[in-house]
Amino acid sequence: MNNKIISATPLILLLLTSIIAWQMLGSEKKAPDVMFKTITGKKISLSNLKGKPVIVTFWATDCPACVKEIPLFIDLYNKFHHQGLEIIAVAMTYNPPNLVVKMSKTYNIPYEIALDPRSEIAKKFGNISAIPHTFLISADGQIIMDNLGLFDINKLSKLITNNLKS
Numbered sequence: 001m002n003n004k005i006i007s008a009t010p011l012i013l014l015l016l017t018s019i020i021a022w023q024m025l026g027s028e029k030k031a032p033d034v035m036f037k038t039i040t041g042k043k044i045s046l047s048n049l050k051g052k053p054v055i056v057t058f059w060a061t062d063c064p065a066c067v068k069e070i071p072l073f074i075d076l077y078n079k080f081h082h083q084g085l086e087i088i089a090v091a092m093t094y095n096p097p098n099l100v101v102k103m104s105k106t107y108n109i110p111y112e113i114a115l116d117p118r119s120e121i122a123k124k125f126g127n128i129s130a131i132p133h134t135f136l137i138s139a140d141g142q143i144i145m146d147n148l149g150l151f152d153i154n155k156l157s158k159l160i161t162n163n164l165k166s
Helices: 002-026 064-083 097-106 120-124 153-165
Strands: 035-038 043-045 054-059 086-091 112-115 133-137 142-148
Touching: 054 064, 064 086, 064 153, 097 112, 133 153, 142 153
Parallel strands: 054 086, 086 112
Antiparallel strands: 035 043, 035 112, 054 133, 133 142
């Protein structure tokens, strides 16, 4: 009897690993179709960016961790934008637009910055209130990373690289 249990163990482990992997792959969810209005007045529909990986990050000018991430996002943008990556930083509803514009100029931010005056975008992404909160959306419109707090630049770079190859 013990021999049968021992010989079945690899099969059980394979089955459990397959179930866990299937659940992890199935845990991706479709990004909401939102319309961003940038600080320059440009309107960008997330659905129009399908075919490109997109980072959507929620931030505020008075958030030290958010400000710390800006140079990292600039580096990612400079490294991957020519390959198709888009970045949209969504300022929290309480953040005065004049401060958002001022910070974008101070840091010479090359990616898009959107305002969310009625929290409509934050609600569609799951009622975002804690920041920084960053999402990576795959080229096919699935959320493949949902990160609250400072993100890991190496992990995010690898996810972007893998998504650009697919």
